[in-house]
Structure formats: C-alpha cells, structure tokens
Amino acid sequence: MRLPRSLQVRLGLLLGVLLTLLWIVAASVTAVILRHEMDEVFDSALQETAQRLLPLAVQEIVSREDDGVTQRLGSVREHTEFFTYVVRDASGRILLQSHSADPTVFPPYEGTGFRQTATHRLYNDEALQSSIRISVAEPLDHRAEVAREIQMGLGLPLLFVIPLALLAIALAVRASFKSVRRFRERLDARGARDLSPVPEDDIPLEIAPVAATLNALLNRLNSAFDAERSFAANAAHELRTPLAGAIAQAQRLQSETGEPAAKARATNIEATLKRLTRLSERLMQLARAEGGRLRFDQTSDLRNIARIVIDEIARTTTRDRVTLSLPEAPVMSDLDPDVFGILCRNLVENALRHGSDTEPVTVDMAQDGTLCVANAGPVVPKDKLADLTARFERAGPDTTGSGLGLAIVAAIADRIGSQLILNSPRTKQADGFEARIKLSVAPNTSYS
Secondary structure, X not given: XXXXXXXXXXXXXXXXXXXXXXXXHHHHHHHHHHHHHHHHHHHHHHHHHHXXXXXXXXXXXXXXXXXXXXXXXXXXXXXXXXXXXXXXXXOOOEEEEOOOOOHHHOOOOOOOEEEEOOOEEEXXXXXXXXXXXXXXXXXXXXXXXXXXXXXXXHHOHHHHXXXXXXXXXXXXXXXXXXXXXXXXXXXXXOOOOOOOOOOOOOOOOOOHHHHHHHHHHHHHHHHHHHHHHHHHHHHHHHHHHHHHHHHHHHHHHHHHXXXXXXXHHHHHHHHHHHHHHHHHHHHHHHHHXXXXXXXXXXXXEHHHHHHHHHHHHHHOXXXXXXXXXXXXXXXXXXXXXXXHHHHHHHHHHHHHHHOOOOOOEEEEEOOOOEEEEXXXXXXXXXXXXXXXXXOOOXXXXXXXXXXXXXXXXXXXXXXXXXXXXXEOOOOOOOOOEEEEEEOOOOOOOOOO
C-alpha cells in the first residue's frame, strides 16, 4: 500500500490509525480487567447472599410444625430475580426456595464453595452439621450481558471520539504546516528575476534544512547570474574605447587614402565597428535591465524624459520622423529615469528601423502611464510577434540592428511587473506595428 504523497495527509492518517489501534487495545485490556473484577464482585455477592439467607432459612425451617414441606416464597412485587436459591436437607429434599428458582438448574450438593455449570454460577453453604444446605445461583447470561454492556460502553465512543480525534489531528497538522505553506507562497510569488533568499520564519526543524538548501541554491544562482551580467556589462564597457579608436583609425584611413577600393574597404570597416559599438551599448543596457535597480524612492515626471529622448533621436533623423504626444498633467513615476530613457529609446529606434519611411513614428503617453509607440509598415505575422522579444531576434535576415531592442524592453517590463504588448497591425489601422507598455505612476499625478 502506497502512502499518500501529501505529508499532511500522511501524518493525519498514520496518527489516526495509531490512535484507533491504541484505543482498541486500551478498551480490550480494560474490558478484560473489568470482567475479572466483575466476576469477583458477583462471586462476593453470591457468597454474601448465601450467608445472609442461611440463618433466616434455618430459623424458618426449625420453627415449622410440618417437617419436610417444601415452601416457595412469594414475591412482593414483580421484579427480575438474578439470584435464585434453594434450601435442601441432607437427603436433597427442597425445604425452601425463591419464587423464581428452577430446581433443575441446581446440581446435587457437593460441599461448600463455588460451583459452575453450563448455565449458572453457584455458591453452596451449610448449617446445623450439614443438615440444612443452601445453594444460590446466578445465570451466566447475566454476567455476559453486563460484560457486553461494558464492551459497548468502551467501544461506542470509537464512533464519535475517533472521527473527532481525526479532525483535531488534521487541524493540528494543518496549523503546524502553516509556516511551510507561508514559505511556499512566498517562493511561488517570486518572479523569475527575484533570486533573493526566502525568509524562513518559524519553519519546523524537519523542513528547515530543505529551506536552507533552497536559499543556498538561490544565492548560488543569483551569484552566477550577477557574474554573467557583470561580465557582459564590463566586456561591453571595455570594448567602447578600443572600438572608438578603431573607428577613428578607419575614418583617418578614408581621408588619407586615394584608392577607391581601400576607401570603400575602410568605409565598410567603419560601419561594422559602429554596429559593434551599438551592440556593446545594447549589451550594457540589457545588463542594466536585468540586474540593476529600476525603481527609486522618489518620483520624476516621465514627460520630461520622453522629450529629451525624442529630441536626441530627432537630431539624427530627418525632420518630422517622430511625433510625440504627451498629457498636459505631469506623469509622476518612481521608475529610474535612465531606465525609462533606455526603454523609450529602444522602442522608438526599433520603430524607425523597421517602419515605413513615408509615415512618422508616433509616440503617445497617456495620463495613466501607458506608453505606445507605433509605426507604419508591413504586417508582422502573429506567430512571429511572440519571438520578437527573444535575444538577437531580428525581423528578417536583411534587417540591420542588434536584435536586442525589444528584448531589453521586455526585460524591463518583467522587472517592473508590467507587460509588453505587441500588436500588428496597429490599433484601428490595416498595417504597421505597435508596442504598448503600462508604467506604474503615482496615484495622483494631475494638477489643477
């Protein structure tokens, strides 16, 4: 038989079975002891009855005028007579008997003391030099009935006490596992990025090693991820200086050489180095999104950051390529301004890179903190939308870019408890692409 996998059910079941067995054993032992004590009490009652009746019977028989007459005592009122008796002479003739006595149940007199037949327990006694003899009998069924009542009295509580005990055990076990459930709920509530140790408040000693091992594993995983992010960020940072130097050398080579082939090769080298520079910047942004602190204790107006980002982008593109729509009231949020800048820049640059050249990219921010960036262009298939947030995923083989823009935005959205929603075509449009994310804002961000 396989035990249930639930530790609570297993403990409750085992304790309930153990309690039931202990109760049955205790009730059986108590019944045996009580039966022995009961036999002693009934034997004492038989003996006492005989010794009390014998002097009265002797007096009544001696004072008779008619010798040898059997006398049956009448009952004063109807009652159940458990003890019956007969008084006989030395020849076995009955001189006196109780009103319910059946002479056939009394065996021949065999001296004083206890006797037992198949149906009765008897006690014999005598007086006047064994000329008058008394035998008191009790039915064995009477003792068996009393024993059954005792057993029922000990066994019937099983029908009520055991279920109540099982319920009490279940409640006690459940209460004992409250701290374990709280630990599980805390662990279950953790996001994929939260690898901090789970508090071990009031964890039972038997479960504490498991919790400690789990927290140690989380610490090791967190250290491994920190090392990975730190390596990516440091490597990208360290690449910036040599890449800038290499770009400067390529540009110098273009200006100094007069050969068209060498100049074209230098131009290609410069373009490749610039793509590598952008990739290193994206890697640093990704490391920041996955490992840095994204929220501050103070709030800032997201509108100002959006204006700065769009102005910087506008200086590197043609005029009116990006339109910005902001609410009139401040949009206050505890999100790190640099992180919001990274998020906004990646969404807009992604829209410029993959959108139509004839229609502007629209950047809309709502009062509730919802940021929407949309661009015209071909419709992205539904099965492709879900893959766009993967790292190094590009819209097509000929598409320029690092393939990290939407991955960085998705990482930020996950860290701040939001969701990046990608739609294609745009809302209320037949074409294009739209990215929407709702940022957390202060409860009251409007001013009169």
